[in-house]
Amino acid sequence: MSVASILEGKEICICAGAGGVGKTTTSAAIAVGMARRGLKVAVLTIDPARRLANSLGLPELGNEERRIELDSPGELWAMMLDAKSTFDEIVEKHAPDAATRDAVLSNRIYKELSTAVAGSQEYMAMEKLHELHAEGRYDLLVLDTPPSRNALDFLDAPDRLARFIDSRALHFFLAPSRTGLKIFSRGTGLLFSILKRVTGVDLLQDLSDFFASFGDMAQGFRERAQAVKGLLADERTTFLLVTSPAHEAVEEAKFFRDKIEEAGMPFGGVIVNRMHVEEPDGPEDLTSLDPDLAEKVARNFDDFHALAQRDRHNVDELTADIGDRPLIIVPYLDEDIHDLEGIGAINDHLFAGSGATAVPAEGAG
Ligand SMILES: Nc1ncnc2c1ncn2[C@@H]1O[C@H](COP(=O)(O)OP(=O)(O)OP(=O)(O)O)[C@@H](O)[C@H]1O
Numbered sequence: 456m457s458v459a460s461i462l463e464g465k466e467i468c469i470c471a472g473a474g475g476v477g478k479t480t481t482s483a484a485i486a487v488g489m490a491r492r493g494l495k496v497a498v499l500t501i502d503p504a505r506r507l508a509n510s511l512g513l514p515e516l517g518n519e520e521r522r523i524e525l526d527s528p529g530e531l532w533a534m535m536l537d538a539k540s541t542f543d544e545i546v547e548k549h550a551p552d553a554a555t556r557d558a559v560l561s562n563r564i565y566k567e568l569s570t571a572v573a574g575s576q577e578y579m580a581m582e583k584l585h586e587l588h589a590e591g592r593y594d595l596l597v598l599d600t601p602p603s604r605n606a607l608d609f610l611d612a613p614d615r616l617a618r619f620i621d622s623r624a625l626h627f628f629l630a631p632s633r634t635g636l637k638i639f640s641r642g643t644g645l646l647f648s649i650l651k652r653v654t655g656v657d658l659l660q661d662l663s664d665f666f667a668s669f670g671d672m673a674q675g676f677r678e679r680a681q682a683v684k685g686l687l688a689d690e691r692t693t694f695l696l697v698t699s700p701a702h703e704a705v706e707e708a709k710f711f712r713d714k715i716e717e718a719g720m721p722f723g724g725v726i727v728n729r730m731h732v733e734e735p736d737g738p739e740d741l742t743s744l745d746p747d748l749a750e751k752v753a754r755n756f757d758d759f760h761a762l763a764q765r766d767r768h769n770v771d772e773l774t775a776d777i778g779d780r781p782l783i784i785v786p787y788l789d790e791d792i793h794d795l796e797g798i799g800a801i802n803d804h805l806f807a808g809s810g811a812t813a814v815p816a817e818g819a820g
């Protein structure tokens with residue numbers, strides 16, 4: 456099975472999975488591979504390894520797409536997602552007027568919220584995805600996902616934002632009479648006034664300003680969160696689950712697959728990355744080697760054999776679990792993947808057995 460056939464007719468590919476399994480590498484590789492097949496592709500990466508970013512020309516990137524020269528018929532564009540600037544762009548879009556916009560953007564609470572709120576990076580990634588998809592300039596968007604402690608944070612992000620907006624805590628602050636704020640200030644006013652005296656920072660005023668101006672934008676945010684959620688469940692989207700062949704990772708992948716399907720989002724298949732794959736012939740003839748060295752080589756070989764067997768066992772289990780859904784294996788390569796050559800080596804496996812060209816999905820491009 457090739458990634459190209461999984462992605463046939465798809466406009467969005469989301470590479471999800473636990474931390475460190477190879478999501479960023481896989482996203483970049485898929486984008487390169489599909490561009491080589493003639494598509495106009497954008498990859499939205501998050502925090503790529505420095506050397507990979509360098510070789511893709513990413514370090515100077517802000518929140519904007521940049522074209523990467525490829526010697527191929529398609530086009531490859533890449534951007535590095537930055538949660539804070541995406542958040543700022545949304546505020547600019549939803550703010551009713553310039554004064555509100557500036558009030559929110561310069562607000563201390565907002566600054567904290569937009570960088571530190573749990574899940575805001577996940578949410579912003581999807582927000583950007585939604586925006587690019589709506590603009591329709593690409594045949595395919597490949598989304599790398601953040602190194603969440605819990606891969607599920609990602610699926611949950613739009614709901615979490617909507618819940619926050621609808622939460623009683625927020626409405627308490629947004630109450631027109633501001634009685635909420637008054638009660639609040641009576642209870643903790645002393646603390647705030649001491650803080651203000653000591654630090655010169657009027658936190659209470661900041662809070663109150665923030666919630667007053669944020670209230671005008673809440674509806675816009677809520678609608679966006681719904682639209683993003685709809686896009687994730689759209690049949691033009693597919694989730695590829697990236698995992699390592701280690702036992703815990705495989706268990707987590709199974710669980711995540713269930714969650715994707717429960718949430719009504721389209722599950723495209725699994726990529727098992729960094730698998731220890733044995734050479735079919737075993738070690739070469741060792742008799743000509745120095746006996747000490749021969750013993751070391753043999754021991755190394757035994758260790759590798761054990762790892763390969765363990766991986767095989769775990770992958771067999773995963774295969775049984777996902778049934779007829781595609782599963783693609785990428786071996787543990789000798790070197791770190793940090794340039795187009797390394798990506799090419801990955802793509803020999805991701806795109807094994809597929810033709811050289813793909814046709815853009817209908818209506819895109
Ligand atoms: N098949 C492979 N063979 C060898 N090295 C690999 C392979 N796949 C990925 N790597 C290396 O593993 C490291 C982690 O990969 P990557 O950054 O893609 O993981 P990630 O899932 O995006 O991590 P994070 O959750 O931290 O974002 C990188 O140094 C990458 O070069």
Ligand SMILES: [Mg+2]
Nearest residue numbers: 478479501502
């Ligand atoms: Mg990553």
